[in-house]
Amino acid sequence: MRIACPWCGPRPLSEFTYGGDAAKTRPKAPEAAGLETWMDYVYLRKNPAGRHREYWHHGSGCRCWLIVTRDTVTHEIEHVALAAPQMREGKK
Amino acid sequence: MRYSAVSLIRNAFTGHRRWPRVWREPEPKPAYDVVIIGGGGHGLATAHYLARNHGVTNVAVLEKSYLGNGNVGRNTTIVRSNYLCPDNIAFNEHSLKLWEGLSGDLNYNVMLSQRGVLVTFHTPAQRDAAIRRGNSMRLNGVDAVLLGREEVRKLVPIIDFSPSARFPILGGLLQPRGGSVRHDAVAWGYARSADARGVDIIQNCEVTGIKTGKGRVRAVETNRGSIRAKKVAIIVAGHSTLVAGMAGLRLPIESHVLQSFVTEPVKPVLDTVVSFGAAHFAVVQSDKGGLVFNGSLDGYNSYAQRGNMEALEDVAAAAASFMPCFSRLRLLRHWGGINDMTMDGSPIITKTPVKGLYFNGGWCYGGFKGTPASGWTMAHLIANDAPHELASGFTLSRFETGLVINENGAGPCPGRH
Numbered sequence A: 001m002r003i004a005c006p007w008c009g010p011r012p013l014s015e016f017t018y019g020g021d022a023a024k025t026r027p028k029a030p031e032a033a034g035l036e037t038w039m040d041y042v043y044l045r046k047n048p049a050g051r052h053r054e055y056w057h058h059g060s061g062c063r064c065w066l067i068v069t070r071d072t073v074t075h076e077i078e079h080v081a082l083a084a085p086q087m088r089e090g091k092k
Numbered sequence B: 001m002r003y004s005a006v007s008l009i010r011n012a013f014t015g016h017r018r019w020p021r022v023w024r025e026p027e028p029k030p031a032y033d034v035v036i037i038g039g040g041g042h043g044l045a046t047a048h049y050l051a052r053n054h055g056v057t058n059v060a061v062l063e064k065s066y067l068g069n070g071n072v073g074r075n076t077t078i079v080r081s082n083y084l085c086p087d088n089i090a091f092n093e094h095s096l097k098l099w100e101g102l103s104g105d106l107n108y109n110v111m112l113s114q115r116g117v118l119v120t121f122h123t124p125a126q127r128d129a130a131i132r133r134g135n136s137m138r139l140n141g142v143d144a145v146l147l148g149r150e151e152v153r154k155l156v157p158i159i160d161f162s163p164s165a166r167f168p169i170l171g172g173l174l175q176p177r178g179g180s181v182r183h184d185a186v187a188w189g190y191a192r193s194a195d196a197r198g199v200d201i202i203q204n205c206e207v208t209g210i211k212t213g214k215g216r217v218r219a220v221e222t223n224r225g226s227i228r229a230k231k232v233a234i235i236v237a238g239h240s241t242l243v244a245g246m247a248g249l250r251l252p253i254e255s256h257v258l259q260s261f262v263t264e265p266v267k268p269v270l271d272t273v274v275s276f277g278a279a280h281f282a283v284v285q286s287d288k289g290g291l292v293f294n295g296s297l298d299g300y301n302s303y304a305q306r307g308n309m310e311a312l313e314d315v316a317a318a319a320a321s322f323m324p325c326f327s328r329l330r331l332l333r334h335w336g337g338i339n340d341m342t343m344d345g346s347p348i349i350t351k352t353p354v355k356g357l358y359f360n361g362g363w364c365y366g367g368f369k370g371t372p373a374s375g376w377t378m379a380h381l382i383a384n385d386a387p388h389e390l391a392s393g394f395t396l397s398r399f400e401t402g403l404v405i406n407e408n409g410a411g412p413c414p415g416r417h
């Protein structure tokens, strides 16, 4: 598998670290969030067979966090974007 | 038919062409007392112990592919009980005891070879950890022996003991009763025994839906029609979240690929199962002479049941560094299996919020060794609608209560356990 980093271009997998499901968002009001909300955030995963939006860290390159849209059955990569703008806007 | 020396001799006279089929190939009935989804090691073991221990025989095992196509036929065949957390030690030790009597119990040779499982250590900190683990095992009645450098050298001389070794060997923790089991024979032996007791084993039957009503499980939908059931057990390893999702359950599980590799056959060079303490690498020599390797998970969500080059490079590098004499061997094959990795690295054997629906999964990449105890405790759970004491910690609720069973202390990162 190769990931086309928006800064660095197509790079081998060994340069990246996996960061898991990007659909998970940290509870907005951490203090007020109940046990169930935290349980969901920390532990429960959709784990789909197919399209998956996930974090990857380009540790041996630009050191940016990316959001990669990838098929978990074929490993085909549909889309790669920098994570920061989306995270700043608080989008899922 | 019972296998014995007499049956072997009798069949020799007919050129071994008249052995009866090992299990029937029945059409699915419209209804069963228990339907088991998944004909892997754990599903088949559950069927065997349901019949053997609890007299429950109106049972079907539904397998979407052929028996042995899942992880039961893809693993590295290593069995051991060298765990640290009490729940895992007790469970896997019970499993090892069942392995020790399994060929007799099933009347099928599963070729258990208790050649010992050695894990090497390379730093003083790792030695401390090995001592702690060994003590924990011994306190729980499991065999464990701490070996120094020279003892490891005597046991496995092909390890790199030269002064230039990248990771010098300080010693190792040995479990003498650990070893290896012929994995296909486990699937076939359990299937044959369950079949002989009346269980229907139905291959090429994929479950596509689970029907519930009034909080109870009612039936499963399959590509061969609907099958009613009083109780349904989900035992599908890497596909846990998909099948549990059919009943609306959400799980603390991700699917990850683990790969294995086998070299060309060579004369016996290694009579111990050895795990490299400095990187994720284990090796066992098969009876045919091939060296079977495994490494670490690919580390990202995947349902691709196949190998790839990145892991190959890692494993080859670890093999050449640990046992340099392997460096010129050719690899014959490599393959991958999908493991259901839980958030704490330990399995789940439990009732679900749906009455009559049971779940067994989250075996991660170490569930082969647990196969007999998993079937044993799962059968108990289904028959009595109450957990077996050996599996009572393997709940789903542990993630809510915080009583996780985390051997490595890796936190909720399934790819890191």
Ligand SMILES: Cc1cc2nc3c(=O)[nH]c(=O)nc-3n(C[C@H](O)[C@H](O)[C@H](O)COP(=O)(O)OP(=O)(O)OC[C@H]3O[C@@H](n4cnc5c(N)ncnc54)[C@H](O)[C@@H]3O)c2cc1C
Residues within 6 Å of the ligand: B037, B038, B039, B040, B041, B042, B043, B062, B063, B064, B065, B066, B068, B069, B070, B071, B072, B073, B074, B075, B076, B077, B078, B079, B205, B206, B207, B208, B235, B236, B237, B238, B239, B243, B258, B259, B260, B294, B335, B336, B337, B338, B339, B363, B364, B365, B366, B367, B368, B369, B370
């Ligand atoms: C490469 C590799 C090496 C390993 N090495 C070891 C080792 O050395 N020691 C060890 O202890 N463990 C090892 N493991 C882990 C071990 O193999 C698994 O934890 C264990 O086999 C999982 O249980 P199982 O046998 O029931 O799984 P499987 O054999 O995978 O059984 C699950 C079955 O469910 C079926 N299924 C899925 N979905 C459906 C559906 N919708 N309808 C019907 N059927 C369905 C599948 O086809 C499959 O046959 C290894 C795993 C891998 C992949």
Ligand SMILES: [Zn+2]
Residues within 6 Å of the ligand: A005, A006, A007, A008, A009, A058, A061, A062, A063, A064
């Ligand atoms: Zn980059």
